[in-house]
Each structure stands twice: as C-alpha cells, then as structure tokens.
Amino acid sequence: MIGRWAALALTLAALWVPLATLSAEAPVVLVADPWCPHTCDPAEGSEGYMIEIAREAFGLSGIQVIYKTEGWSRAMKDVRLGRADGAVGALFDEAPDLVTHAEPLGMQVNVLVTLGDDSWRFDGWETLAGRRVGAVSSYSYSAEIDAWLKDHPAEVQMISGSDAALRNLKKLMAGRIDVMLDDEAVVGDAVARLNSPRSVRIAGRLPGGSLHIALNPKRGERLAQILNRNIRALRASGRLATILERYDLSDWGRKTKH
Template sequence: MRPLTLVALTVFLFAAPAQGAEDGNVVTLVADEWCPFNCAPDADSPGILVEIARQALSLEGYRVDYQSMPWRRAIRDVRKGTFHGIIGTGPAETPNFHFPDQPLALAHHSLFTLPDSDWRYTGLDSLPAVRLGVIHEYSYGGLFNDYIEPNEDNAERLMVLSGNEVLPRLIQLLKMERIDALAAEEKVLNYHYERDGRTTPLRNAGLAYQEELYIAFSPAKPNGRELAEALSRGMRTLREKGMIAAILTDYSVLNQ
C-alpha cells in the first residue's frame, strides 16, 4: 500500500470507528488476476478494486483477505458460500449475488488485432468475419450473452480459454494467427504491457461494451447482504474524502 494511502487510511481508522462489525472480522474476496483492477495478492499494489475494498471495509470493522483463482471457480465457490465475495463482477454475470449500491469502476471491453489487420468491430454482425479469442465465462459486459454463448460450439468463430494467465495465452495465439482478434478490457491489456515498460503493440479494433464493475457477495452467506451494505457505506466515506480518486490516480486510471 502506498504511503499516501496508508497515512490517509490511518486517519480514517482513528476518526471513524467501526460501525458494523468487531475488529478482526475477515472477509475473503476472490477473483482471477485482472490487473490493474485486481493484481497478485502478494503484490505491493494489489489492484484498484482490492485497495478500495480494503479501505472501505476497514472503516466498517472488517479485514479483507484477497485470494486469486480461475474466474469460473471464483463464481462457483462464492455462489455456494465457500468465500464471501467476488471482485470485478456485474449483475448480469452474477445476478443473485448481493451488490453494493455503487460500482467501483468502469470496464471498457474492446476487440484487439495484430497491427496489420484492417478489420474493425462495427457491431455483432461484423464478428463472424474473424475468429475471436475469449476467456471462459467472462461476460465482457454483454458480449457473452449476445455473441459468445450462441456461438460457443462454433470453432470457426470462437476460441474459448479457461484457467489462470489466460490473457498472455490469447496474445500468443493472436501472434501465431490461430485467432484473428481477442476480447480484452483496455486498461488490463495496456497494463499487461506497461508493467514491462512497453506500450501495447496490438491494434484496438473497436469498443464492444462498457460495464460497471462491482464487488458482489455470496447469496449463501448469512451476512452477504450486510457486507454489501457495509461496502456501500465505506465507499461513500472514501468518495467524500477523495480517497477513491487518489487510488485511481495511483494506478493512472482517470475515469471510472
């Protein structure tokens, strides 16, 4: 955690005592790594959504334990109550979960090609012209329902990958020309290259969907709704004090 963030959080903790829980209550949040939204759990900078959750829930008397796992497993295990919440989802993707009253960030899901391609995304009707690489059970803001699910058995149109570290695998498939385009969140793709001091060599062929990102809580946990409400209260305090804007600035993210 950055020094500025830590100092400000210390002020909050002394100024605003916990309202909804006893000290030491641990909330386990899970997701696959999707940096800069949520990065490696042991990283100095664990991600935008992780830092917002930790600071907001700490104001309510909770401590966040963040764990990384494949997205499909994360959804399944939170749904059945193995873990408290999932990071980076939306109501369309996990409709029966408990959500805070405000999103934590905004995702921009775009299609990317090699630089010499002249294909552009102009709507769903333009997708059959390419073989698209996607991650299994990602919603992509609506692309899953509108195109991926209806074509998931069509190998000429889709290559669907699952597991960990899927984005680098999709990029490699694109370089090998086994797919013509891949779907990715813009900041996530840029961050993949920027952490190595590079700019993305891929071509943005068009924005497909925008999506509000939330941390949602298990419908199988007795305190799922309570945790969503606690996150809402904590986030309101952070917004009032300018702390969310400070986190976004730290990660060079200017829009949310």
C-alpha cells in the same frame, strides 16, 4: 447456596451478549482471478485497484480483508458455497443468486484488439465473420456480447484459468487468433507486461458495465451496505481518486457527473 450460583450464572449470561457485540467483526474473504489492473496477483507487486478500494472501504468500518487469487469459475463457486464472502470483478447482473452492492467498485470497457498492422475494424457483428476471436469462457462481458459468443462457437476460441488476457495476447501475437476480446485496461496491462516488439491496436469498443463484488447472501446485505456507504466516503475524501491514479485510471463516478 445453589440459588446464588444460579443467579450469578444468569447475570453473567445476560452480560455476555452485549460484551460479545464489542468483539471485532470477522474478516471478509475476497477472491478473484488475476485481471490486472482491476484485480491482480499480489505476488507480482500489486493487489489491483478494486482490492485496494475494497480493503480501505471495509477498513473504515473496522473490518479486515483477506484476499486470495484463483480462477473466476472457482471464485464464484467458493462464494456460492460459503468458502469466501465475495468474488471481486462481477458485473452488476452477473450473479442474480448473490448479493451485489449498488455503488460500483470499478468499470469495464470491452475492446476488440488486433495486431497493429491489421486494418480490420469492428462495424457490427457481421464484420466478425471469418475472424478468429479469443475470449475467456468463464467471463461475462455484457448480455449482447455473451449472446454472440454463445451463438458463434466456430469463430470463438475460449480459454479458461488465470492470466487469460496475457495468454490471449500471446495467441494474437503468434497469429493463432485474429481478434482479442477483453477489457481495455486489462489489455493495456497485458501489453505492458508482455513487452513484445509487435504492436496491437483497438479495432472496436463495445459497452461493458460497472464492476462489483458478488457477495454470499449470508453476510451480503450488511457488507453491501458497508461498501455503498464507504466507497462514497472514499470518493468524497479524495482517497478513491488517489488509489486510481496509481493505476493511471480516473474516477468513473466523477466523470459521469459532468
């Protein structure tokens, strides 16, 4: 009798493994700071185009996305500690210790912004001498920009935390800084939200880079493969372009092919 029960138990144990593989994969927890339109605060009516693309890309493989907003430094820390699967909005080489998918989820274009009645224009790093520059302490803009910011602490006013673009824009309007450094689309969103009677202008553009999700290594390789495959599928179907159009953006992947 005992032998029969043991045999039955072994049979059930053997069946359990393939049955378990049929269960749904655990949700992907994504974190980002409000950096609209790339990543936004859902409480304000939008998640941001990168979150929408990630949600649909993972959805094609039957994986649910849980999205939370927090400061960028904390977001990266949570990914490294395994409290989240990925931080959305990282440059490709921003976090070498984490896994980065190859297919971009967005694109960054760095701009230097002044008040509309300021005639100053960026024409090399030396032209920033004497200008008070507002930037975000936890962000990576590009290797060149990051190096300049680090080497010129007297000219740079760093802020940290969420809604940094809007806060720096307010500092610019109040005359507390002369130049604001941020992504072009982010500046445009902040200007629209602030709705100030004072105008601003782009005084210079600097190279940025492609934007990705920095993934925790525990699941990172598999999730990166899913993102690479399904972002391409969203582009081929036209769905990616549809998402971007809602944010008045165009598909960087399509543009680079012309």
